[in-house]
Amino acid sequence: MILHINHIQPERAALASSVVSTLVSMAGGEQIARRILENLNVHLDWVQYKANFREAVTLRRATRGEELLPLIEIGVDLRQLDPETLKDDFVNTLQNLADASRCAQKRVYLESFTPVRSSLIWKFNDLFWQHLPLWETASGKGYEQALPGGKSDANHPEAVADAVADFWTLLKDLENHSQLPAEIFVLEIGVGTGKRAALWLDRFRALDGERGTQYYPRIRFLLGDYSMPSLNRAMETVREHRELTSFLAVDALDPFRALSFLRYKVLSIHLTNVYDNLPTDEIVVRDGKLYFVEVRGYVPAAAATRISEAFGIAVTEFPRTVNRLLEVGPQHVHPSEGARGVAFWRSVWDAIRLEERFVTVQSILDAPLPAGVKPGLLENFVGDGVTNQRFHLSSAAVESFLNTVPLLHPRGYLQVQDIFVTKLEDYGRMFRGPGKLDGSVVNWVNGALLAEVGAQAGYDVHFGPFQYRPGSRTSILYTTQRE
Amino acid sequence: MNLPILPTTVVGSYSMPGWLERLKTEFFARRISKHELDEIHDASVKAAIKDQEVAGLDIVTDGELRRDNMIDYFAERLPGVQTDHTSKKFYYDFYDSVVRGKIPMASLRLTNDFQFLAAFTDRAAKFCVTGPHSLVKRIKDEYYKNEEAFAMDLARVMNMELKELVRAGARYLQIDEPYYSGFPEDIQWGIKVVNTLVEGVDARITLHICYGNRYGKPSWAGNYRYLFPAILEAKVHQLSLEFARRGGEDLELFKEFPNRFELGAGVIDVKTHEIETPEIVAERIRKALKFVPAERIHVLPDCGCLHLPQDVAFAKLKTMVQGTKIIRKELGG
Numbered sequence: 079m080i081l082h083i084n085h086i087q088p089e090r091a092a093l094a095s096s097v098v099s100t101l102v103s104m105a106g107g108e109q110i111a112r113r114i115l116e117n118l119n120v121h122l123d124w125v126q127y128k129a130n131f132r133e134a135v136t137l138r139r140a141t142r143g144e145e146l147l148p149l150i151e152i153g154v155d156l157r158q159l160d161p162e163t164l165k166d167d168f169v170n171t172l173q174n175l176a177d178a179s180r181c182a183q184k185r186v187y188l189e190s191f192t193p194v195r196s197s198l199i200w201k202f203n204d205l206f207w208q209h210l211p212l213w214e215t216a217s218g219k220g221y222e223q224a225l226p227g228g229k230s231d232a233n234h235p236e237a238v239a240d241a242v243a244d245f246w247t248l249l250k251d252l253e254n255h256s257q258l259p260a261e262i263f264v265l266e267i268g269v270g271t272g273k274r275a276a277l278w279l280d281r282f283r284a285l286d287g288e289r290g291t292q293y294y295p296r297i298r299f300l301l302g303d304y305s306m307p308s309l310n311r312a313m314e315t316v317r318e319h320r321e322l323t324s325f326l327a328v329d330a331l332d333p334f335r336a337l338s339f340l341r342y343k344v345l346s347i348h349l350t351n352v353y354d355n356l357p358t359d360e361i362v363v364r365d366g367k368l369y370f371v372e373v374r375g376y377v378p379a380a381a382a383t384r385i386s387e388a389f390g391i392a393v394t395e396f397p398r399t400v401n402r403l404l405e406v407g408p409q410h411v412h413p414s415e416g417a418r419g420v421a422f423w424r425s426v427w428d429a430i431r432l433e434e435r436f437v438t439v440q441s442i443l444d445a446p447l448p449a450g451v452k453p454g455l456l457e458n459f460v461g462d463g464v465t466n467q468r469f470h471l472s473s474a475a476v477e478s479f480l481n482t483v484p485l486l487h488p489r490g491y492l493q494v495q496d497i498f499v500t501k502l503e504d505y506g507r508m509f510r511g512p513g514k515l516d517g518s519v520v521n522w523v524n525g526a527l528l529a530e531v532g533a534q535a536g537y538d539v540h541f542g543p544f545q546y547r548p549g550s551r552t553s554i555l556y557t558t559q560r561e
Numbered sequence: 562m563n564l565p566i567l568p569t570t571v572v573g574s575y576s577m578p579g580w581l582e583r584l585k586t587e588f589f590a591r592r593i594s595k596h597e598l599d600e601i602h603d604a605s606v607k608a609a610i611k612d613q614e615v616a617g618l619d620i621v622t623d624g625e626l627r628r629d630n631m632i633d634y635f636a637e638r639l640p641g642v643q644t645d646h647t648s649k650k651f652y653y654d655f656y657d658s659v660v661r662g663k664i665p666m667a668s669l670r671l672t673n674d675f676q677f678l679a680a681f682t683d684r685a686a687k688f689c690v691t692g693p694h695s696l697v698k699r700i701k702d703e704y705y706k707n708e709e710a711f712a713m714d715l716a717r718v719m720n721m722e723l724k725e726l727v728r729a730g731a732r733y734l735q736i737d738e739p740y741y742s743g744f745p746e747d748i749q750w751g752i753k754v755v756n757t758l759v760e761g762v763d764a765r766i767t768l769h770i771c772y773g774n775r776y777g778k779p780s781w782a783g784n785y786r787y788l789f790p791a792i793l794e795a796k797v798h799q800l801s802l803e804f805a806r807r808g809g810e811d812l813e814l815f816k817e818f819p820n821r822f823e824l825g826a827g828v829i830d831v832k833t834h835e836i837e838t839p840e841i842v843a844e845r846i847r848k849a850l851k852f853v854p855a856e857r858i859h860v861l862p863d864c865g866c867l868h869l870p871q872d873v874a875f876a877k878l879k880t881m882v883q884g885t886k887i888i889r890k891e892l893g894g
Contacts, residue, residue: 256783257781257783341832341833342779342782452579454582454583487782488773488779534651534776535778536775536777560775560776561655561699
């Protein structure tokens with residue numbers, strides 16, 4: 079047995095110690111079979127998202143197809159773990175290991191094993207953004223209140239003012255070289271409430287007026303989002319700048335598809351908290367061997383029973399009702415009463431968990447790579463020195479990045495405010511998701527991989543701290559043209 | 562060698578296969594030897610020549626597949642230019658090359674690569690060199706302290722090399738100067754340097770000027786107006802310019818500034834994988850014909866095909882040839 083203590087909060091150090099002594103005591107008391115002990119890895123983590131997809135003690139098996147491989151991993155969330163029940167939790171987990179059917183009886187599965195990015199949790203994520211007003215009405219608060227600090231970093235006035243000042247400087251430089259285009263395109267993807275766009279345009283108009291440069295009327299500010307409720311809300315927020323703004327249904331995964339007419343024309347592209355909300359896959363390296371993470375969503379049987387009873391559904395109908403929710407939306411799942419559909423949605427989302435398995439791959443080249451990533455790049459990225467690591471491929475973020483940069487003017491830049499892991503080794507120091515943020519999914523973004531991908535696409539990718547809110551974990555990614 | 566009307570060619574580079582990129586990078590990681598890499602290059606160049614021939618081009622190149630990028634191939638050959646660190650993480654990265662003294666006169670040893678090309682094709686063969694203006698923008702100068710003086714010395718050395726290439730049988734030479742578009746204020750001395758470079762070189766010489774193709778994207782924006790009237794003094798036969806991606810508006814400049822140049826008309830957008838139709842190509846040629854007579858037009862892509870996947874590059878070249886044939890037919894050819 080190998081214990082990996084990945085992260086401990088000081089106040090949980092004693093609990094970590096209890097976990098270790100309990101496991102050692104169980105091993106010494108021969109409560110763990112020798113063949114299991116030889117292949118057992120226990121990872122102690124701190125899952126910082128209060129709402130997430132894990133139980134306190136989670137079993138993960140390595141597989142080749144349906145064949146089970148020797149590697150056994152137990153994940154322990156020190157945040158959720160109850161000191162009183164930890165031994166029972168381990169005993170139960172080890173019994174599940176011996177008899178997989180025990181586990182199945184305690185869970186209502188909602189899907190078969192699938193790569194993380196294809197899991198139904200992303201359908202829930204879509205549901206949240208498409209029916210945001212229903213969720214907010216039910217929760218009684220706007221989604222931004224779920225963010226750390228209770229509001230979006232996107233709307234920080236100082237951050238916006240600095241961004242505007244930098245942009246004005248770029249325009250002035252272009253003008254000095256007689257290269258300022260007649261129309262100045264600015265794009266924001268993921269519009270939130272529209273507040274950042276409004277702040278940006280207010281500030282730009284003021285600065286332009288102060289400096290007498292007459293750039294403001296040439297601005298073409300495009301707001302792109304796939305959520306119609308968000309676009310409608312943003313439209314109202316920026317109404318004062320109606321003449322300069324356009325609202326477009328844009329898939330964050332492929333902005334180029336909707337905006338190809340702006341190839342090499344956009345001078346500034348901004349995204350806040352978009353990448354952390356896009357589907358991702360995960361790669362696991364254990365003892366130098368590579369595994370691809372597959373998951374299947376489930377609701378604990380007790381929770382499924384409780385929810386079914388509360389909403390008058392037969393337990394056997396529970397999975398079908400969840401599918402119906404995802405297909406037709408919360409207002410139709412309970413035909414006579416829309417609000418009950420929303421309540422059902424919220425209850426299921428609260429209860430949903432992910433069972434994980436590690437599917438062996440011969441090389442990183444066999445893993446499903448994000449579209450546009452050359453295999454050699456990922457091979458070099460992981461390198462030979464990595465023997466134990468679990469990291470996001472940030473599949474959709476990479477895809478989005480690669481489908482966004484072709485819009486950039488040669489002097490233009492992309493700025494992304496988000497939570498980035500900027501060095502691969504930092505993945506070992508903290509749990510990076512997936513977590514639940516209100517009704518949406520959140521993952522840290524593999525910034526180190528984005529930097530490699532960026533370099534291959536001709537952009538140097540830099541990260542700076544978001545210095546405007548003390549304690550913020552947000553970073554700002556920005557691109558410069560690579561020589 | 563007689564060429565048909567509206568001869569077709571590439572700007573220089575052909576598609577760099579992903580596997581070749583990996584092998585080139587492996588060389589820098591010391592996992593394959595120089596001898597192995599040379600053999601790989603030979604095989605790749607033969608394939609690139611064959612692709613161009615099958616696509617139907619009238620003038621072919623070696624695809625520039627031996628080159629890591631448009632600078633280092635020359636930087637490591639130019640006498641007096643030093644590269645302090647000859648390792649790279651990725652083959653396409655630039656060396657940190659520097660000149661610390663006056664450039665001496667010595668050979669760049671380019672003729673072998675031309676002769677290899679000529680030995681494997683019966684078509685007309687073109688050899689391309691990066692121009693001095695572009696080279697001085699990437700090679701650090703610790704001696705001249707003056708870009709024009711540095712470029713002029715490079716031009717003198719490279720002039721000797723161009724004459725060597727002519728002696729080796731080169732009839733079509735091309736000078737690539739994309740950095741003009743990034744530094745339009747240099748155009749006056751940039752043209753003087755080109756004239757030194759080509760002085761006494763007995764070949765058909767093309768000057769290629771685009772808006773950059775590093776990583777398959779433009780490095781600069783703008784229009785070709787900055788070239789005029791300075792470019793009219795250039796002692797070259799042909800200007801190769803990009804019109805497919807940027808549209809043909811700048812063709813008007815050929816009317817505004819009457820000149821004797823042939824036009825290498827870029828009719829294939831190399832920055833998109835979308836393959837043009839022959840009719841689109843034909844339409845782009847028709848547009849050029851409004852400003853330059855057919856006997857002075859060559860048909861080519863906007864820039865090198867380096868960053869296009871092989872199947873896309875091949876299909877685009879085939880389409881370019883098919884589109885050209887439409888116009889030849891219209892012209893009664």
